[in-house]
Amino acid sequence: xxxxxxxxxxxxxxxxxxxxxxxxxxxxxxxxxxxxxxxxxxxxxxxxxxxxxxxxxxxxxxxxxxxxxxxxxxxxxxxxxxxxxxxxxxxxxxxxxxxxxxxxxxxxxxxxxxxxxxxxxxxxxxxxxxxxxxxxxxxxxxxxxxxxxxxxxxxxxxxxxxxxxxxxxxxxxxxxxxxxxxxxxxxxxxxxxxxxxxxxxxxxxxx
Numbered sequence: 001x002x003x004x005x006x007x008x009x010x011x012x013x014x015x016x017x018x019x020x021x022x023x024x025x026x027x028x029x030x031x032x033x034x035x036x037x038x039x040x041x042x043x044x045x046x047x048x049x050x051x052x053x054x055x056x057x058x059x060x061x062x063x064x065x066x067x068x069x070x071x072x073x074x075x076x077x078x079x080x081x082x083x084x085x086x087x088x089x090x091x092x093x094x095x096x097x098x099x100x101x102x103x104x105x106x107x108x109x110x111x112x113x114x115x116x117x118x119x120x121x122x123x124x125x126x127x128x129x130x131x132x133x134x135x136x137x138x139x140x141x142x143x144x145x146x147x148x149x150x151x152x153x154x155x156x157x158x159x160x161x162x163x164x165x166x167x168x169x170x171x172x173x174x175x176x177x178x179x180x181x182x183x184x185x186x187x188x189x190x191x192x193x194x195x196x197x198x199x200x201x202x203x204x205x206x207x
Contacts, residue, residue, distance in 0.1 A: 001071050003140055005147035008066035008078065010054060015130065016066050017049040019078045023128035026165050028195060035108040037101065051099045059095035060087035060127070067151075069131070069144050077131035077140055081148035083155065085121035111194040115186040117163055117202040124152035126162040129171075141174050149207060158207045166198040180205045 008016060021042070025031030034040045037048050053063045060082040069077040093103050106113075119125060126148050131140050152160050164171050166185060176182075180203035187199035 001135075001137075001139075003069050003071055003076065003143045005067050005069050005143050008063050008068045010063060012066065012068050012075070012078070013050050013053055013063060015068070015075055015078050016053050016063055017046045019066075019080070019128045019130035020049045020053070020061060021045055022130055023080075026168050026171070026197075028197070030195065032109060032112055035112070036096070036105045038105070038108065048099065048101075052095055055095040055098045057091060057095040057098055058087065059092040060084075060125075061092070061095070062087075066128075067144060067147050069135075069140055071135065075132075076135035077144055078129070079126060079144040079148055080128040081124060081126050081151055083157075084119045084123065084125055111188060111191045114188045115191045115200040117161070117184065117186065117200065119161060122157065123159045123161050123204075124149075124155065124157040126160060138174065138177060142178055145175075145178055149205070153207050159204060160207060161202055161204045163200050163202050165195070166201050168197075172201070172203070175203045178205075 020033060021031065024033050030040060033045060033049060037045060039045060052061050055062065058064060060080065065080050065082040066078050067081065068075055126145065129144060149160050162175060162180065183202050183204045185199060185201035191199050
């Protein structure tokens with residue numbers, strides 16, 4: 001199977017919205033965006049996330065931050081790679097405002113904010129990786145992550161990080177196989193109560 005990776009376009013909005021939902025839930029019933037939009041209705045969430053990925057304000061959820069893996073004419077996966085110094089929390093709030101949501105979501109995601117890692121301005125971040133079940137091979141993950149890291153290098157970054165919920169063993173092992181190392185973790189009973197996971201770990205690779 002030959003895999004190529006390209007920048008996402010507006011035409012890829014369906015898999016991007018799906019990646020945002022699945023990436024934030026991580027196999028759980030509830031994820032970050034369920035709380036941000038105060039709903040767990042998949043159709044409603046997909047609609048909100050598609051609009052969020054297409055806003056004029058370029059938050060970390062914007063389609064322009066995504067890469068798409070394809071095999072022939074088939075889309076097989078996606079990953080988000082963004083610059084935290086540009087795609088800040090303030091920018092995220094502004095993008096939400098653009099589609100009609102205010103900042104009251106902060107209260108609902110308090111448990112997440114307790115375990116969120118601190119990322120400096122010299123770090124490039126990977127998130128929301130999704131590969132369709134029938135295409136889940138280490139080669140597909142490698143191509144997506146490698147393309148993202150190439151973009152990071154071209155932008156002058158020397159560190160790439162990702163966050164994984166403690167207990168997401170498969171995702172953790174994929175990143176470790178590709179050269180990432182755990183640099184820290186944050187645990188919280190409040191987080192465990194809300195998300196049924198102990199907390200969040202950060203993994204990093206030096207380019």
